[in-house]
Amino acid sequence: MMKRVLISLTLATLLVNASVAQPKKRSTGSANAGKPNIILVMVDDLGYSDFGAYGSEIRTPTIDKLAAEGLRLREFYNNSICAPTRASLITGQYHHKAGVGYFNVNLGLPAYQGWLNKESLTFGEVLKSAGYNTYLSGKWHVGNDSLYWPNQRGFDRFYGFIGGASNFYDISPYKDKVPPVELVENNKRIRLEPGKYLTDEITNHAISYINESGNKPFFLYLAYNAPHWPLQAPAEDIAKYKDRYAIGWDSLRKERLAKQIKLGIADPKQSIAEHDPEVVDWQSLTYDEQQLWQRKMEVYAAMVDRVDQNLARVLAELQRLNKADNTLIVLISDNGAQGGLIPTGRKRPRSSGPIGSAGSYDYQEQNWAYVSNTPFRNYKATPYEGGISSPFIAWFPKKIKGGTLAKGTGHLIDLAPTFYELAGAAYPQTFKGVKTNPLPGVSLTNLLFQQTELPADRALFWERAGNRAVRKGPWKIVSIFPQNKWQLFNLETDRGETTDLASQHPDVVKTLNAEYEAWAKRTDVEPYEKLRPLVQGGPGGNPSGAAPTRPTARVE
Template sequence: MKKMLTTFVLLGCFSWSMAQQKQRPNIILIMVDDMGYSDIAPYGGEIQTPNLSRLAAEGLRLQEFYNNSICAPTRASLLTGQSNHKAGIGFFNVNLGLPAYQGYLNQESLTLAEVLKQAGYSTLMAGKWHVGDDSIYWPNQRGFDRFYGFIGGASNYFDIGSYTDKVPPVPLVENNRRFNLEPGRYLTDEIAGHAVTFLEEQSHTNKPFFLYVAYNAPHWPLQALPEDIAKYRGRYAIGWDSLRNERIARQKQLGLIKPDATIAPDPEVPSWESLTYDEKKLWEKKMEVYAAMIDRMDQGIGKILDKLKALKKDDNTLIVFISDNGAQGGFIPAGRKRQRSSGPIGTAGSYDYQEQSWAHVSNAPFRSYKASAYEGGISSPLVAWFPGHIKAGSIARGTAHLIDLAPTFYEIAGATYPATYHNVSTNPLQGVSLSPLFFSLREIDRATPLFWERAGNRAVRKGRWKLISSYPSKQWELFDIERDRGETNNLAAQQPQVVKELSAAYDVWAKDNNVVDYDRVKPVGPAGFAGPTGGSSPSPAGRKK
């Protein structure tokens, strides 16, 4: 049955007065693209991210926050509080002929912007959309007052000023108007800059705001500014084996993983010392550029924080930072040719990407990569910051998911999630509010397990147990995540009753969310894939005259 109107009210989770509650908090949601669990400094990384380090030191980090393993399905759940299938993006942003796989957000699944706008919020977005290519499904048609960014799954970061097959222009949209990125601009800077502009413009209203900043960094192609690349010159000469060990040691020191945590190996990653000198130099450059892309993203967060302070809104704003999936692993052709670079790594002509050996470092200490339901594919850092309300320096287990952010935001905003919207009956929210976790560090009370399905990869998480099968195999594996988050010891044979219980729960969930066997809807050839592991190619659309 459809739920009646659900009103989220503040129930003592905050330590503020009634007068303060009348001044509803602003909300900033920041998501990066294809970044691993350990890439940023607060999660053990060596990349310079001082602004995220500040937010973590003054706020909360979760050890266990889950995404949907790949771009469009993650964004579907993030924006709606639904499973990606329930929202209409069970596979990707392509239409596979069923409502759960139509490739754009359905009308029954309301976006954060639609709900918060009805609650009196200004709704602002800068960055990557990727949940509906047709203009009738663009951000301004789904509740956002202001939008600047790109619609598809990937984009170049530079425009060289003249169209070529190898270096196409960068097509963008601002409030439904199409145009191209100006030559000499860097897209990561433009996303942050427009977020700052939107905040300045919004400050002349008397409304609270919701700002969604969806960076495409560090998603391929590897393109960065020379001054940022220079910061990391020589840093990665130690190689991926030593760097991974460094990060894991820091994660243990920080308390993000246990001292005896299981560490996932990858036998496909060669030892650094097995490479030739020239091979090492090529690989070093890849990671230098990847690090530079994350560095520049963090610089943009700094500009947003500076604007908040200048507007005197920094003491009444919740900021949540996450990644859409784990780092990119091996290249999966799926019937298409790999794009070739027409310039050195880091430049506008570069179509290289991080690749598996470095991604194994980015996802440390976990197993596997983007598009997988193993921990390396679905685990994200989460940093939450709200001065005076979130305890500084907190680290919590969490076991939270994308679907939990919508009810969290609606609760702190005092927003009502409607049973009908524009005469359409809405899908009830599927997650739980994280307010008790954020503001009181209480464990989440979750009545049902967490579930995943994407391209035949399936998983269930209930308490300490995680059930998983990796396509094309349909054989279930079982892991004790409390003891073995590296997923190194399959306990399915020893715990048949747990496998039976969780697989039965999965079947019920799959039916309720219109999930079908992947072999029934699997696209033939390159449909829905134009880049590594499902990322879309930078568009070759023609230049604006």
């Protein structure tokens, strides 16, 4: 057994040294010293510009430190909405191939069953087989049945919630008005203690896992639900942003764009998204309406701020345990900020307290989401850039060059092959007697450690609820359900997707459509008309460009 472990470690060490091309690391005294620890941080419903390092005014000094000492990508893509993104992230597959083609609901076909299939291996399963301790703290959302919970899919420890959203506080005496915060810890259902804030508790468990790991390498998937609705945050964090948003969304978007250009995140030569027709004029609101909307963004900012504070705690613990120099941290968001709500046939619980408090069920809405997704078009649940673009920050001391800013054009499917390469983990062709789906992504190691751009000619694909897209080189085609008509954009000059070039370049549309059809066939994508649920679900934007309506105090 020891001989097998030593051979494996030697191969892993050679692989990491070849990829990273850095001076030899000092020994930590661990038998697994050649394998890096990996922390994957995902935040929920956070827009492209919501970190300071991507243009925001929100205080994120820890995240900005990771960016300054590491690498940022201008172009990194998700799947536009929670469950499909997580399915791709955790397995390295396009989400249909993993079994979550629509959402975490069963539409009657294997590609749309609503939980991760056995042919698509998780980070936990692959890295555990490679000698890692595997941990998940936070949101799961890729299978409600306990047969498909994290501990059954390769994670040694799990603390968090199974579904798509959760309150951040539990106020048990008022359970008739406010649902309890139902959590799971290692297959046991538990409740959040009254007075505790969920973002803090997710971090507390993550830190305990890091300590538990000892000298073994660990993989930690730290999946925060902030700043996903409901808007709830500690009062002291909300107070930091008092009156910061009195300037309104149009002025703030201009402010963020100017900062993005200064940071090099946005290209001043590119077109930016036009004013969203859903976003009303700030000056048209009454004083009371402005106060209400300011409060929403104050709380949203406080939720992001709290995530940053908790990441500072994680970094401090890594330093205390002398693990920081051998730890890769990757930070992304699951989709763009949430815009308007598609009618779902169900009402959101009515708020039983002011915005920000326990019992608040307000959310950001398109007026502020328009700012969060600066400089892009549209929102969560659509394949426009505002729906699928994520900030991407990677930090690995002495291995990733600090202050690196790259184009990137990576995708969720690229993270699994990246982590497996660094860990020296072989992705098996069969696992527990089941033939596995091959990984479609590419490793980002050369991009991270040598700043070598990814191949410009590879195509990336999206489909969810009939919304489709293909990105290849400078070109991107987008089709929104139910119009089902391809638009064409040149993202080299127009990442704001302001000018449809489909009529000028029908040959490009034809070529990319053919690639889409071939991808859809091999990925088991079905026409949405055949699968469309009787009641559509999920929040998103309004790609139809409907006339704006006056914002309301509550969205249900």
